[in-house]
Amino acid sequence: MLALVHGCSDDTTATDTAVTVNPDTGNSNTSSPTTNGDGDGDETADSGEEDGCPPITGCLDLPEEDDPVGCDSEGNCNLVDLLFVIDNSGTMGAEQLNLARNFPLLVQQLEGLQSENGGTGANVNIMVTTTDFGNPLCKPFANHEPESGAPVATACTKRLDRFTGLAQINPPVYEEACTDVCAAPGIEPLNGDLIIHFDDEGDNVPPVPPADINGDGIDDSPVAQALACIGPQGIDGCGYESPLEAMMQALNPLAPWNCDSPGDLAKCPNGGAARPFMREGAVLAVAIITDEADCSVKDYSIMTDNAYFATLDGNKLPSSAICWKAGVTCNGPDANGVYVNCSSNDSADVMQPVERYTDFLNLYVREGLGKEVVMLGILGVPPVTEHNAKSPHEPIAGGVKSLVYRKWRDSDILPEDMMAGIDVDYQQWAFGIGPGCTGQDMQGNITGQAIPPVRVKEVCQSLDYDDKIRCCIESVCDDDFSPALGCLTDVIQNVFTPVE
Secondary structure, eight states: OSSSOOSSSSSOOOOSSEEEEEETTOOOOEEEEEEOOSSSSSSSSOOSTSSSSTTTTTOOOOSSSSOOTTTTTOOOOHHHHHEEEOSSSTOOOHHHHHHHHHHHHHHHHTTTBBOTOOBBBBBBEEEEESSOOOOOOTTOEEEEEEETTOOOOOOOGGGGGGOOOOOOSSSOTHHHHHTTTOOTOOOOOOGGGGSSSEEEEEEOOOOOOOOOOSSSSOOOOOOHHHHHSOOOSOOOSSSSHHHHHHHHTOTTTSSSTTTTTTTTTOOOTOOOOOSSSSSSOOEEEEEEESSEEEEEOOOOOGGGGGHHHHTTEEEEEOOOHHHHHHHHEEEOOOOOSSSEEEEEEOEEEEEEOOOHHHHHHIIIIIIOOOOOOOEEEEEOOOOEEEEEETTTEEEEEEGGGGGOOOOOGGGGSSSHHHEEEEEHHHHHHHHHHSSSSEETTOOOOEEEOOOOOHHHHHHTTOOTTTBOEEEEEEETSOOOOHHHHHHHHHHHHHOOOOOO
C-alpha cells in the first residue's frame, strides 16, 4: 500500500514529449507535445463516443434471442472469463502476495460453481494484466514497456528483477511476493497460451505434482500453482495507475488475445489466438486490485500543466494528486477536512470519461453481446465488516458504506513516514486526498494505507441492475483477501443460478 513512492518520477521531473494512446489499440508512441498521434492534429485522443455508441466497437444490435447466461452455441453453460488487473506499482508487494496466497481458494470455488443446467464446475479462462499504461512521468525511470492491458503469462520467477521498485534512492524490494508462492523455474500455460484455462475435462498447465503453495497444509492443484506463478506482477510499474484503461484494452475485442481467427486478417486485423480470452456466451468477470486513484488519462498534457499540480512548500510540483484533481470533484472540505458528494469529473475532458468504461461494459458487452458482467474491486475502502447472509453475499456493512473522503490528518502519518520527515502537508501534496483505509495485521501492526476510489467504484456499481448484484467492493487494506475472492465467486454463482 502507500509508502514513500508517489507516482514514479522525482518531484521536479517534467517531460518534453507527450505519450499518446490510440484508444482502439492501447499502443503508446512518442510524438510532439502538440499532437496526440490520432491524426487530427489536436492534443487529445479521440474517444470514439461522439455518436453515442460504446468506444472501440461502435453500436451493436441487441441479441435476437435471450440465450442462457454463460452458454455458448454448443450449449455449454458454465463459461467464465476472468480478468485480473493488478496494480504493479512500488507499494503493492504485500497485496500481490496476499492475492496469490488465495488463488488456490479461488480455483476451488470456481471448480465448485453450479451451472443453470445442473452441472458442477466452471469452464474458466483467466487472464492477468497490470495497471501500467506508460504515463510520461514514469517513462524516464521505467525499465520495461508498459503492459497497456496486454496479458502477462510468464512465471514471476523469470522476472524477479521486476520486484524492485522504481524509486531512485533505496528502492523497495519484494521478491517474496513471487518466491513465497512460486518455486523456480515456475509454472506457465502450455503451448504459448496467454491465459490459464481449466474445466472438468482438463487444463492447459503442466502436469506438476500437487504442492502446498500457501502454507495451509493442503496440496494445491497445478492450475492454482500456475495462477500463483503468473499472478504476482512485480512492483516496478508506473505509480500513475490506469486500471480502467488497462481493463478496457485487455477486453478490446480486436486485441490479438481476444480474436479467435488468427489466420483471418479481415476478422482479426491485429492477429488472433488459438485459445482467445473472451469467448461467446461466457460470463465476464473483472477483478481490479489497486491502492490508488484511477489515472486513466485522455490528454497527457496535464502531466506537465502546473494547473493540475498540488503545492508543496510554496511550489507547484507533479505528484499522484494530479489524478485526483483531474478526475474527481467533491464538495468541501468542511471544518473537519471532510468532503462530500465526491464523484468522477469529466468536465475538463482530460481524463478518459467514466462513461467510456460503463458504456463498454453495459451497452456493448452486456446488452450488445448478451454477456453478464461482474466486477470485484479490491480498493482503498475500509474493511467490510458484514456480508449479506443470502446469496450473493455482497458487503452490507463497512467497506464503501463506511468510506469517508477527507484530507490527511496527523494521526494518518505512519511511524516510518514520520521518521523520514513525511508530514500531513507532504501527503496532501502527494495524493490530493487522505487515506480511505489503513491496514493492520493480526498483531496490530500497520501494514499500509490506500487512497479511496471514485472512478473504479462508479464503474463497478454501474454493473448492478434490476436489483441484481454484479459488483463487489472490498478493502485492499485487509490482510486476507479470501472474503473478497469469495464475494466474486458468489456473484458469479448468482449469475449462473443462486445458491443459498
